[in-house]
Amino acid sequence: MTDGTDPGPAAVTTDEVRNTVAAVLKVAPGRIGDDTDLVELGLDSLRMMRLTGRWRRSGLTVDFPTLTAEPTVRAWARHLNGGGRPGPG
Amino acid sequence: MKVDGIHLAGIGTYTPRPTPVEEAVRQGMFDPAAAKESGLLSVAVEPAVSAPDMAVHAARQALAQACHDPDDFAAVIHNGAYYQGPGHWSAPHYVLHRALGQPIPAFGISHGCLAVLTSLHLAAGLLEHGRPGRQALLITGADNFSTPMFDRWNDSELAVFADSGVALVASTRGGFARLKAVGSRSAPELEGIHRGNDSLLPPARYPDHPWQVATRRQEWAERPDADPRDLIASVNRFGELVAGLAERTLAEAGVGRDAIVRVAHTGFSENSLHTLLLDPLGLPVELSTWDHLRTLGHATVGDQVLGLAHLWRTGQVGRGDHVLLVGATEGLEAGCAVIEISRDARGPEAGIR
Numbered sequence: 451m452t453d454g455t456d457p458g459p460a461a462v463t464t465d466e467v468r469n470t471v472a473a474v475l476k477v478a479p480g481r482i483g484d485d486t487d488l489v490e491l492g493l494d495s496l497r498m499m500r501l502t503g504r505w506r507r508s509g510l511t512v513d514f515p516t517l518t519a520e521p522t523v524r525a526w527a528r529h530l531n532g533g534g535r536p537g538p539g
Numbered sequence: 540m541k542v543d544g545i546h547l548a549g550i551g552t553y554t555p556r557p558t559p560v561e562e563a564v565r566q567g568m569f570d571p572a573a574a575k576e577s578g579l580l581s582v583a584v585e586p587a588v589s590a591p592d593m594a595v596h597a598a599r600q601a602l603a604q605a606c607h608d609p610d611d612f613a614a615v616i617h618n619g620a621y622y623q624g625p626g627h628w629s630a631p632h633y634v635l636h637r638a639l640g641q642p643i644p645a646f647g648i649s650h651g652c653l654a655v656l657t658s659l660h661l662a663a664g665l666l667e668h669g670r671p672g673r674q675a676l677l678i679t680g681a682d683n684f685s686t687p688m689f690d691r692w693n694d695s696e697l698a699v700f701a702d703s704g705v706a707l708v709a710s711t712r713g714g715f716a717r718l719k720a721v722g723s724r725s726a727p728e729l730e731g732i733h734r735g736n737d738s739l740l741p742p743a744r745y746p747d748h749p750w751q752v753a754t755r756r757q758e759w760a761e762r763p764d765a766d767p768r769d770l771i772a773s774v775n776r777f778g779e780l781v782a783g784l785a786e787r788t789l790a791e792a793g794v795g796r797d798a799i800v801r802v803a804h805t806g807f808s809e810n811s812l813h814t815l816l817l818d819p820l821g822l823p824v825e826l827s828t829w830d831h832l833r834t835l836g837h838a839t840v841g842d843q844v845l846g847l848a849h850l851w852r853t854g855q856v857g858r859g860d861h862v863l864l865v866g867a868t869e870g871l872e873a874g875c876a877v878i879e880i881s882r883d884a885r886g887p888e889a890g891i892r
Contacts, residue, residue, distance in 0.1 A: 518774075
């Protein structure tokens with residue numbers, strides 16, 4: 451998996467990520483701050499796999515370990531927009 | 540483990556007519572949202588033929604292709620992850636009697652969905668080139684979930700369980716493919732994911748041990764002192780396990796990653812296939828057998844053989860091509876094998892399709 455340097459789809463906003471996560475968690479988006487720990491909020495591995503699948507099918511490059519390393523809306527938006535991947539390759 | 544002198548001389552498959560996912564949803568058997576998430580188009584369901592009988596069908600196909608004398612066979616290894624028949628009865632001998640009829644050992648391996656790959660691993664130890672009666676091994680695998688006691692559609696969120704039978708003949712003499720390396724690695728600290736709160740004593744409340752994969756996983760996630768990140772960590776741990784194993788097995792086979800033409804893998808549903816196997820292995824879905832397995836579902840012990848048979852018979856892999864077989868099972872354990880195709884499925888030397 452490499453950083454997205456191609457143009458690709460339009461940039462994903464934190465609000466879009468927030469709304470997607472809120473729908474999966476069945477909570478109001480207002481409860482999810484940019485830096486809210488999504489695991490603490492109840493996001494489990496299966497839902498994360500589902501989200502990973504959804505974003506992959508929409509054409510985004512997404513990596514489950516990266517999502518789990520920093521489970522926040524802010525970090526996820528950065529990752530989906532081709533931001534750097536922490537940790538070993 | 541590097542392997543020398545073990546070939547695949549025969550391959551056999553029994554796949555019943557698949558049930559379209561739409562039909563399962565329409566009949567209220569498959570949750571519509573789960574069906575959509577799964578990415579599956581259909582699932583193989585066999586209402587009438589038992590697992591051992593499907594194994595016999597597949598075995599006869601593989602044996603006809605292999606053209607070995609019955610006397611060449613050292614043993615039959617018959618595997619199933621689920622119910623094969625009455626307790627205290629031998630399904631492996633049932634298969635042996637109908638497929639080969641030889642007075643040789645017949646047994647199965649308790650290795651969940653890795654049983655067939657592990658049977659191949661055992662071939663290296665059971666067979667000896669040139670030794671009469673130890674030149675071939677019949678490996679079979681089959682499962683049938685057609686019972687109201689088992690909810691194949693909704694039992695697990697990772698896969699939908701399919702009915703099928705598969706067979707391989709491993710040979711010291713030659714075949715359509717050559718086994719170059721095989722092995723597995725485990726993370727036994729995660730065995731509890733598939734145990735949940737079920738007791739080991741007294742025997743479980745259901746004599747037939749229905750799986751309830753999702754329920755047990757949730758029970759494990761909620762055990763005392765559990766961390767909310769445990770399941771997530773287990774997914775990542777499995778990814779590391781399978782990535783490391785693939786690297787090791789390729790190195791043992793002396794085959795570079797770029798030489799792998801296709802990958803035959805577990806029949807996971809779409810999201811789990813990517814997260815648990817394709818992404819950790821760095822494999823694009825085009826190299827996988829997803830297109831085929833999404834029409835069949837998760838054929839427990841048979842996925843890799845069904846995938847390999849499909850790739851070979853349709854000419855998607857041919858002579859000189861390397862195929863990676865990869866799988867997963869409770870434990871957790873990842874299994875892997877590298878094979879090289881020795882002859883095309885079509886052409887003057889083709890075996891029976």
